[in-house]
Amino acid sequence: xxxxxxxxxxxxxxxxxxxxxxxxxxxxxxxxxxxxxxxxxxxxxxxxxxxxxxxxxxxxxxxxxxxxxxxxxxxxxxxxxxxxxxxxxxxxxxxxxxxxxxxxxxxxxxxxxxxxxxxxxxxxxxxxxxxxxxxxxxxxxxxxxxxxxxxxxxxxxxxxxxxxxxxxxxxxxxxxxxxxxxxxxxxxxxxxxxxxxxxxxxxxxxxxxxxxxxxxxxxxxxxxxxxxxxxxxxxxxxxxxxxxxxxxxxxxxxxxxxxxxxxxxxxxxxxxxxxxxxxxxxxxxxxxxxxxxxxxxxxxxxxxxxxxxxxxxxxxxxxxxxxxxxxxxxxxxxxxxxxxxxxxxxxxxxxxxxxxxxxxxxx
Amino acid sequence: xxxxxxxxxxxxxxxxxxxxxxxxxxxxxxxxxxxxxxxxxxxxxxxxxxxxxxxxxxxxxxxxxxxxxxxxxxxxxxxxxxxxxxxxxxxxxxxxxxxxxxxxxxxxxxxxxxxxxxxxxxxxxxxxxxxxxxxxxxxxxxxxxxxxxxxxxxxxxxxxxxxxxxxxxxxxxxxxxxxxxxxxxxxxxxxxxxxxxxxxxxxxxxxxxxxxxxxxxxxxxxxxxxxxxxxxxxxxxxxxxxxxxxxxxxxxxxxxxxxxxxxxxxxxxxxxxxxxxxxxxxxxxxxxxxxxxxxxxxxxxxxxxxxxxxxxxxxxxxxxxxxxxxxxxxxxxxxxxxxxxxxxxxxxxxxxxxxxxxxxxxx
DNA sequence: TTGTACGCGTTATCAT
DNA sequence: ATGATAACGCGTACAA
Numbered sequence: 124x125x126x127x128x129x130x131x132x133x134x135x136x137x138x139x140x141x142x143x144x145x146x147x148x149x150x151x152x153x154x155x156x157x158x159x160x161x162x163x164x165x166x167x168x169x170x171x172x173x174x175x176x177x178x179x180x181x182x183x184x185x186x187x188x189x190x191x192x193x194x195x196x197x198x199x200x201x202x203x204x205x206x207x208x209x210x211x212x213x214x215x216x217x218x219x220x221x222x223x224x225x226x227x228x229x230x231x232x233x234x235x236x237x238x239x240x241x242x243x244x245x246x247x248x249x250x251x252x253x254x255x256x257x258x259x260x261x262x263x264x265x266x267x268x269x270x271x272x273x274x275x276x277x278x279x280x281x282x283x284x285x286x287x288x289x290x291x292x293x294x295x296x297x298x299x300x301x302x303x304x305x306x307x308x309x310x311x312x313x314x315x316x317x318x319x320x321x322x323x324x325x326x327x328x329x330x331x332x333x334x335x336x337x338x339x340x341x342x343x344x345x346x347x348x349x350x351x352x353x354x355x356x357x358x359x360x361x362x363x364x365x366x367x368x369x370x371x372x373x374x375x376x377x378x379x380x381x382x383x384x385x386x387x388x389x390x391x392x393x394x395x396x397x398x399x400x401x402x403x404x405x406x407x408x409x410x411x412x413x414x415x416x417x418x419x420x421x422x423x424x425x426x427x428x429x430x431x432x433x434x435x436x437x438x439x440x441x442x443x444x445x446x447x448x449x450x451x452x453x454x455x456x457x458x459x460x461x462x463x464x465x466x467x468x469x470x471x472x473x474x475x476x477x478x479x480x481x482x483x484x485x486x
Numbered sequence: 487x488x489x490x491x492x493x494x495x496x497x498x499x500x501x502x503x504x505x506x507x508x509x510x511x512x513x514x515x516x517x518x519x520x521x522x523x524x525x526x527x528x529x530x531x532x533x534x535x536x537x538x539x540x541x542x543x544x545x546x547x548x549x550x551x552x553x554x555x556x557x558x559x560x561x562x563x564x565x566x567x568x569x570x571x572x573x574x575x576x577x578x579x580x581x582x583x584x585x586x587x588x589x590x591x592x593x594x595x596x597x598x599x600x601x602x603x604x605x606x607x608x609x610x611x612x613x614x615x616x617x618x619x620x621x622x623x624x625x626x627x628x629x630x631x632x633x634x635x636x637x638x639x640x641x642x643x644x645x646x647x648x649x650x651x652x653x654x655x656x657x658x659x660x661x662x663x664x665x666x667x668x669x670x671x672x673x674x675x676x677x678x679x680x681x682x683x684x685x686x687x688x689x690x691x692x693x694x695x696x697x698x699x700x701x702x703x704x705x706x707x708x709x710x711x712x713x714x715x716x717x718x719x720x721x722x723x724x725x726x727x728x729x730x731x732x733x734x735x736x737x738x739x740x741x742x743x744x745x746x747x748x749x750x751x752x753x754x755x756x757x758x759x760x761x762x763x764x765x766x767x768x769x770x771x772x773x774x775x776x777x778x779x780x781x782x783x784x785x786x787x788x789x790x791x792x793x794x795x796x797x798x799x800x801x802x803x804x805x806x807x808x809x810x811x812x813x814x815x816x817x818x819x820x821x822x823x824x825x826x827x828x829x830x831x832x833x834x835x836x837x838x839x840x841x842x843x844x845x846x847x848x849x
Numbered sequence: 850t851t852g853t854a855c856g857c858g859t860t861a862t863c864a865t
Numbered sequence: 866a867t868g869a870t871a872a873c874g875c876g877t878a879c880a881a
Contacts, residue, residue, distance in 0.1 A: 133554055136635060138874055149852045154876060163850060180635045183610035184550045185874035188857050191496060193547070195612065203591070204572045204772065212566060212593065225608070227590040228566070230575065244588070247546035249558065249612075272499060272543045355776050383776050390778045409567070413718050413746050415753045415778075501858055512868040517860060526866060548858035551873045 137177040145173035157181065194224045196436065197253040199241065203230035205353070205380060206408035207425045208256070211278070214429035215254060222437055224251065239267045246273045252436045254278060254429075258322040258353070274439040276432045280323045286447045288439060290432045294324055294405070297421040297454035298331030298375060299338070301403040304419070304456055305373040306339050310401055314347035314371035316361050316381050325350075328377045328405070347371050351381065358384025366392055373401040373462070379408045382418050386461070401462040416460035424452035500540040509536035520544065557587045559799065560608055560616035566593035568716065568743060569771035570788045571619070574641070577792035578617060585800055587614065602630045609636045615799045617641060617792075621685040621716070637802040639795045643686045649810045651802060653795045657687055657768070660784040660817035661694030661738060662701070664766040667782070667819055668736040669702050673764055677710035677734035679724050679744050688713075691740045691768070710734050714744065721747025729755055736764040736825070742771045745781050749824070764825040779823035787815035 132138045143153035146169040156162040156170040157179075173179075187193045196219045200208040212228060219226045227250065231241060242264075246253060252274040257264060260281060268275055268287050276288040298315075305313050315332045318325040336343050346369040351361030358381030362374070366388060374389075376382035382404030386396060394400050396416060404411050407422035431450050439445055495501045506516035509532040519525040519533035520542075536542075550556045559582045563571040575591060582589045592608060605627075609616060615637040620627060623644060631638055631650050639651040661678075668676050678695045681688040699706050709732040714724030721744030725737070729751060737752075739745035745767030749759060757763050759779060767774050770785035794813050802808055 132874070133872095139876090140874085150875085151852055151854095151877075152850085155851090158876080161850070166850080178633060180606075181610055182551075182874055183612050184547060184556065185857090186876080187547045188545075188551050188859090188874080189876050191857075193612070197590075203566070203575060204569065206567065209567045216593065225592065225604075227560075227592060229588065229590060230579065241588075243543075247543060249546050249556070270541065355772065387776065387778050409718065413750065415750050495858070496856090502860095503858085513859090514861085514868055514870090515866080518867090521860080524866065529866080545858050548873090549860075551858080551875090552860045554873075 132182070137174075137179045138182070139179075141177055142170060142173045142179050145177060146170045192251050193249060195227055195250045196224050196433075197227050197229055197250040199229045199231065199253060199255045201231050201256075201258060202353070203228065205378070206410045207378065207406040207423075210408060211256070211425045211429035214426040215433045218430055218433035218437065239263045242267045242271070246271050246275070248272065252276070252440050254432050254436060258318075258324055260323060274436055274443065276436045276439070278428050278432050280327060288432075288435045288448050290428045290435065290450045290452065292423040292428060292452045292454055294421075294423055294454065295327045295331035295334070297405060297423055298328050299335040300454060300456040301375045301405070301419075301421050302332065302335035302339070304458065305375070305401055305403065305462065306341075308373075308401065308462065310373035311341065312344070312347065312369075312371045313341070313373045313375060314349070314365055314369065315375050315377075316358055316365065316385055317348070317350045317377040318353040318381070320350060322353075325353075325377065332375065344369070353378050353380060355380045355384045358382065359388045360384070362388035363392070366394075371400055374403070376402070376404045379404040379406045379410045379418065379420055382420070383410060383414060386414055386418065397460065397462050403456075403462050407457050411457070411459070414461070416463075419459045419462040420457050422455045422457055424454070427452045495545070500537075500542045501545070502542075504540055505533060505536045505542050508540060509533045555614050556612060558590055558613045559587050559796075560590050560592055560613040562592045562594065562604065562608065562616060562618045564594050564619075564621060565716070566591070568741070569773045570741065570769040570786075573771060574619070574788045574792035577789040578796045581793055581796035581800065602626045605630045605634070609634050609638070611635065615639075615803050617795050617799060621681075621687055623686060637799055637806065639799045639802070641791050641795050643690060651795075651798045651811050653791045653798065653813045653815065655786040655791060655815045655817055657784075657786055657817065658690045658694035658697070660768060660786055661691050662698040663817060663819040664738045664768070664782075664784050665695065665698035665702070667821065668738070668764055668766065668825065669704070671736075671764065671825065673736035674704065675707070675710065675732075675734045676704070676736045676738060677712070677728055677732065678738050678740075679721055679728065679748055680711070680713045680740045681716040681744070683713060685716075688716075688740065695738065707732070716741050716743060718743045718747045721745065722751045723747070725751035726755075729757075734763055737766070739765070739767045742767040742769045742773045742781065742783055745783070746773060746777060749777060749781065760823065760825050766819075766825050770820050774820070774822070777824070782822045782825040783820050785818045785820055787817070790815045 131141055139150045139153050143150040146153060148166055152162060152166055153170050156167050198212060198215055216226045250273060254276050256278040265285060278290050280291050281289045302313060317329055320326055320329055333343055349361040349365040351357035362385040374385050376385050382402060386402055389396055389400055396402050402418060404418045404420040406425060407420040411418035411420040435448060494504055502513045502516050506513040509516060511529055515529055516533050519530050561575060561578055579589045594604060613636060617639045619641040628648060641653050643654050644652045665676060680692055683689055683692055696706055712724040712728040714720035725748040737748050739748050745765060749765055752759055752763055759765050765781060767781045767783040769788060770783040774781035774783040798811060
């Protein structure tokens with residue numbers, strides 16, 4: 124039989140009705156004042172006062188139901204522990220915040236097998252739009268993306284015909300940059316520590332590695348190729364396996380986490396970096412600059428991709444009729460100590476207290 | 487004059503009305519079927535069919551307005567780049583997901599000066615509860631926390647009288663563990679690289695450091711104490727400043743990011759770790775195990791704190807009348823190569839390919 | 850300027 | 866089992 128709606132809300136908290144009643148005005152007036160539109164000075168004062176007295180807090184859910192927007196943007200990534208996502212997220216946050224919205228990050232943490240379910244669930248209108256960066260794209264995935272009830276932008280490679288806004292890079296070419304650099308530095312026994320081949324980036328980087336070697340007329344030695352996961356421990360383990368059966372003079376790693384694992388494995392096995400083995404990572408994250416020696420790394424423009432994705436999303440939210448767009452961010456190589464062209468002195472073995480400052484780090 | 491509500495929703499998407507009309511039943515029946523309660527086999531079939539045909543997706547906002555819950559939990563941290571929050575988040579996620587809810591992470595990124603505003607905004611009912619881990623607690627902060635419209639659990643030190651659920655550790659004692667360990671290993675010129683003193687953890691760790699030295703009868707040499715930020719670059723810079731004016735034989739760092747910066751600074755300056763300078767970090771994150779040599783670190787039980795905080799939050803959501811609770815997680819020390827008690831051989835200088843495996847890393 | 854009344858999309862209640 | 870209808874809390878035409 125429903126109580127009279129002139130009092131508090133179900134959970135005992137004040138609503139517009141509470142404020143209106145206390146101020147002695149209608150809920151319409153109260154609402155107007157609380158939203159800063161209209162109201163005579165006297166009304167404004169009374170409503171403000173009443174609101175403060177009862178500690179009124181607007182119910183965002185109800186507001187959203189009315190306005191059809193939540194002001195929330197979601198970002199879904201697989202592994203929040205990967206610094207590349209941190210950089211992406213910072214860039215996205217900047218754009219999103221500038222538009223007066225809020226960014227929410229959902230980390231599947233690699234734990235949730237069914238990312239599709241998450242996608243559907245999160246997209247049930249709790250957010251005005253979302254950015255996803257999947258590393259595996261199944262048909263289910265794609266279907267969920269395409270008929271998402273809210274605007275979606277995908278960061279990463281996607282089928283050419285997928286009608287979804289998409290920001291990509293060319294990690295294939297990225298690997299080539301690394302190989303070219305190493306070959307130019309005189310390396311020939313170049314190894315590759317990759318992530319799973321059934322992932323989109325894993326496959327692309329594998330192809331890039333083989334194409335690059337072929338371009339230089341170098342035959343691929345399968346003993347120099349190892350596959351693990353896109354993570355530190357797996358990268359380290361993979362490198363240990365590789366070192367147990369081969370003697371590379373350079374190592375390309377499919378991301379920086381793997382590269383850090385490789386560095387650890389190399390040093391632990393007594394190899395000097397870069398004099399014995401040159402090392403190049405990928406993603407060019409903060410992690411690469413945190414290592415000693417600092418890691419060369421192929422930048423895939425993660426921040427730029429994040430920024431662009433956020434902009435595409437905001438545009439689509441503003442105008443849902445836009446045709447699907449596709450943007451591409453070119454890779455670039457940052458050369459640092461781990462693959463210095465003149466590896467006559469390994470930084471690790473400089474004994475003097477006055478060693479030359481490591482490049483690209485400003486204190 | 488409002489259009490008849492028997493068709494689509496405002497943005498052209500199907501609603502319960504659409505489904506009901508198409509199935510030739512009432513919205514009540516449609517709703518029941520869609521929620522899996524009641525309905526004759528025939529009705530169920532018709533509704534399911536109609537829903538599939540029009541691609542019905544329930545509007546979570548409307549559902550929440552009705553049910554008074556969103557099924558979302560928020561976690562607000564300052565710096566998502568700090569691995570300690572990653573571990574905390576993983577632990578929280580596990581508990582939250584097990585309760586059938588979803589975790590949303592909001593990273594202020596250290597950019598938003600007014601975290602209080604965020605707190606209020608995010609708490610306007612978009613989430614069923616939230617966990618915050620502030621490093622600075624102002625009066626405003628505290629006020630916002632106390633009269634938050636949704637349940638809040640704070641991870642971190644808080645005034646003893648604050649009526650807010652709270653999970654803390656004792657980083658003061660944590661620093662003591664590190665100092666005790668270093669003194670036992672024969673170190674005497676122990677330095678300290680801290681974060682800002684106007685933060686809660688910064689102040690606590692400073693106090694802990696001074697208390698620990700005093701307990702061992704060692705006078706504090708202010709030249710061995712340096713303050714920066716809780717981040718890598720700042721930690722490295724602070725260590726460089728410290729090394730420019732003093733010669734420590736050990737360094738305690740206020741977190742692992744700082745410790746990594748310190749390691750980089752030490753190695754770049756030609757110091758061996760641990761033989762010349764022993765190094766101990768804090769938080770015992772994955773980062774500590776990624777370094778070479780691996781970093782000793784004081785665990786503040788970040789995962790455990792996260793887990794407990796999530797449990798407290800779920801309990802409070804279930805029963806808001808619970809009195810404020812306070813839990814404490816004790817610190818512990820993980821000793822690794824960077825402060826090995828027998829520093830006769832620096833791992834950095836082991837030349838043999840068959841070096842002993844670094845402890846605590848399983849490939 | 851102010852108040853009345855309706856709609857946002859859903860679930861729950863109460864008759865039938 | 867089913868259908869009409871009242872909430873949930875808010876914003877806003879529209880009329881006064």
